[in-house]
Amino acid sequence: MIAAPLAGLVFFSLFAGQLPPMWMEAVCLLVVFLFLLGGSHRHDSMLTLDVYARRSQLCRENAAFKTVGSLCLLVMCVCSSSPILPLCLFLFLSIVTVAAGGVKLREYFSLLGLPAMFLMLSGLTLLWDFYQKLPKEAVLFLPFFGGWLAVVPAAQALGMLVLSRALGAVSCLYFLSLSTPLSELLSVLRRAHVPDIVVELAVLIYRYIFILLATFRDMKHSAASRLGYQGLKRSLRTTGLIYGALLANSFRRAGACFDAMESRCYTGQIVFFTPKKQVTGKLICLLGFPLAGMLAGIWLFS
Amino acid sequence: MKELLRFEQVSYHYDSGGQREALFPLSVCLYEGEKIAVLGSNGAGKSTFFLLANGVLSPRSGTILLHGEPIGKKEKQRMQLRRSVGLVFQDPDVQLLAGTVEEEVSFGPMNLSLPEEEVCRRVEMALESLGLTEYRNRGPQYLSGGEKGRVAIADVLAMEPQIMLLDEPSSNLDPSGRQLLEETLETLHKKGMTLVVATHDVDFAWHWADRVLVFHRGRLEKDAPPEVVFAEEELLSRCGLDQPLLWKVAKVLQIPVPKSLEELADYKIGRKTE
Numbered sequence: 220m221i222a223a224p225l226a227g228l229v230f231f232s233l234f235a236g237q238l239p240p241m242w243m244e245a246v247c248l249l250v251v252f253l254f255l256l257g258g259s260h261r262h263d264s265m266l267t268l269d270v271y272a273r274r275s276q277l278c279r280e281n282a283a284f285k286t287v288g289s290l291c292l293l294v295m296c297v298c299s300s301s302p303i304l305p306l307c308l309f310l311f312l313s314i315v316t317v318a319a320g321g322v323k324l325r326e327y328f329s330l331l332g333l334p335a336m337f338l339m340l341s342g343l344t345l346l347w348d349f350y351q352k353l354p355k356e357a358v359l360f361l362p363f364f365g366g367w368l369a370v371v372p373a374a375q376a377l378g379m380l381v382l383s384r385a386l387g388a389v390s391c392l393y394f395l396s397l398s399t400p401l402s403e404l405l406s407v408l409r410r411a412h413v414p415d416i417v418v419e420l421a422v423l424i425y426r427y428i429f430i431l432l433a434t435f436r437d438m439k440h441s442a443a444s445r446l447g448y449q450g451l452k453r454s455l456r457t458t459g460l461i462y463g464a465l466l467a468n469s470f471r472r473a474g475a476c477f478d479a480m481e482s483r484c485y486t487g488q489i490v491f492f493t494p495k496k497q498v499t500g501k502l503i504c505l506l507g508f509p510l511a512g513m514l515a516g517i518w519l520f521s
Numbered sequence: 522m523k524e525l526l527r528f529e530q531v532s533y534h535y536d537s538g539g540q541r542e543a544l545f546p547l548s549v550c551l552y553e554g555e556k557i558a559v560l561g562s563n564g565a566g567k568s569t570f571f572l573l574a575n576g577v578l579s580p581r582s583g584t585i586l587l588h589g590e591p592i593g594k595k596e597k598q599r600m601q602l603r604r605s606v607g608l609v610f611q612d613p614d615v616q617l618l619a620g621t622v623e624e625e626v627s628f629g630p631m632n633l634s635l636p637e638e639e640v641c642r643r644v645e646m647a648l649e650s651l652g653l654t655e656y657r658n659r660g661p662q663y664l665s666g667g668e669k670g671r672v673a674i675a676d677v678l679a680m681e682p683q684i685m686l687l688d689e690p691s692s693n694l695d696p697s698g699r700q701l702l703e704e705t706l707e708t709l710h711k712k713g714m715t716l717v718v719a720t721h722d723v724d725f726a727w728h729w730a731d732r733v734l735v736f737h738r739g740r741l742e743k744d745a746p747p748e749v750v751f752a753e754e755e756l757l758s759r760c761g762l763d764q765p766l767l768w769k770v771a772k773v774l775q776i777p778v779p780k781s782l783e784e785l786a787d788y789k790i791g792r793k794t795e
Contacts, residue, residue, distance in 0.1 A: 268664070269620070269660065270660070273658065273659075273660065275619075284609035323789045355633070358726045398662075400620055400621070400622060401620055402619060402620025402624055403620075421621075422618070425620070426617070426618055426619075426662075429612055430662075472615065475610070475612070476615050476616075478572065478610075478615075479610050479615045480576050480615040480618070481577050481603070481606075482572075482576075482577050482603055482608045482610075483577045483603070483616075483628060483629040483632060483676065483677070483680065484603045484604065484629060484632040484633055484680070485632055486598055486600075486632060489618070490625035490628075490629055490631045490632070491619050491625075491627050491628055491631060492623070492624060492630075492637070492640050493624065493643065495625075513528070
């Protein structure tokens with residue numbers, strides 16, 4: 220709920236003095252509306268990412284190719300000196316993820332809500348700055364403790380660039396994570412000679428976060444059913460108790476899980492069998508087009 | 522019958538101390554193709570027995586012999602034990618690890634460093650035996666309790682052990698899940714595998730097992746066919762167990778104890794009509 224007015228404010232500061240008032244109002248209202256429509260993310264959305272990835276039409280494509288492609292796009296997007304390129308990339312990859320991948324538009328928007336909140340907060344701090352004396356070129360200003368909080372065009376340009384780069388980068392990562400299940404991603408990392416310890420930690424964290432969340436939910440429910448959340452003081456106490464018990468639980472669980480792995484001849488390396496996937500023409504087109512576009516764009520703008 | 526695994530005066534105790542969950546000198550022998558039920562109340566030492574038999578724990582004293590060869594404390598020898606003896610944990614969540622069912626089942630065979638085609642064949646075989654082929658690309662964490670249990674069994678089956686130990690496999694299952702589990706056990710038995718099932722369910726032990734081990738406070742109290750074990754009411758009540766329902770029914774009706782409901786129906790019972 221906070222995200223929508225926040226986004227409105229950020230966009231207002233971003234375009235103040237650059238667009239005619241009518242246009243500006245329209246843009247701000249559109250943004251607020253979009254946020255109200257899809258921005259309400261659920262807290263388990265980090266976990267649903269993996270479900271969407273498995274459901275995606277692009278899941279059958281070669282994971283290594285997808286990873287390398289989207290990482291290249293990410294680097295180019297962050298290097299871009301104009302805000303237009305990342306925005307085009309964002310549009311293109313969003314369309315690919317939704318249309319070619321089969322992720323529902325609503326779900327995609329809801330997932331964007333999560334990073335959007337961070338984006339908006341950082342955008343706000345980029346745009347508004349504190350000045351002792353009011354700068355002449357300020358487009359928006361507020362008196363603040365004897366000085367001024369103001370937005371200057373240079374900050375607007377910087378904000379625009381940073382926001383668009385971040386948006387483009389998010390779309391790259393979403394393209395990858397909404398089309399590639401984590402297990403395949405990890406096997407790509409392994410083949411890229413990322414240290415085993417990192418990959419294995421990722422495997423275990425990924426696996427046990429589900430268990431930890433489920434345990435936490437059960438404990439919370441059972442505490443709530445015993446009226447553990449009545450009043451602020453009691454809620455705080457209950458929350459502390461639950462976290463403590465969760466720690467004890469995790470230790471016990473970790474022991475049991477290690478036993479289970481040992482019993483299946485675990486010798487210090489977690490390896491799974493992953494079926495090989497071919498690089499298809501479709502994927503080459505889908506990733507080759509934005510790669511070429513970005514290269515051309517960077518060359519044009521430099 | 523071929524001898525597979527032998528415990529000779531094996532004992533174990535946990536460092537945290539206490540009599541619970543420890544195992545006192547235990548001697549027992551498992552043969553090929555047996556169906557064994559392990560009974561006992563909580564903390565009777567069933568799980569410790571399983572962890573020892575699987576080589577996760579190593580005995581404080583005594584010897585474990587596999588095919589007549591003693592297993593030492595060396596990692597390599599314990600690995601041999603883990604290859605031949607598979608252990609299905611009570612809580613499948615403890616066991617499940619990978620992102621998809623297929624990968625999950627491949628974890629064991631991959632650890633055996635088999636060639637890729639062999640891993641493929643074993644995964645295929647295990648998935649098929651447990652009717653999991655259509656779940657292969659699903660994430661195990663999104664499956665129901667019964668399905669998770671089946672994946673846990675497939676995990677161990679893919680390692681093609683000679684003995685499979687199952688720690689209370691039916692404790693989290695609904696009635697239809699139990700039915701399915703029994704069918705699974707039957708399939709495994711037909712493959713010639715030795716099955717050892719820890720359970721609280723005396724009815725299941727009665728109609729399924731051909732040998733029953735009763736544990737109580739870390740001691741093996743009885744090792745006999747079910748007919749002998751369930752006749753000893755004093756033993757049962759001392760170990761916190763109960764007679765199977767069919768035994769109680771037979772006692773009331775004063776008929777020989779039937780193995781199943783169908784068998785019970787075969788007896789001509791002179792019904793009382795009032």
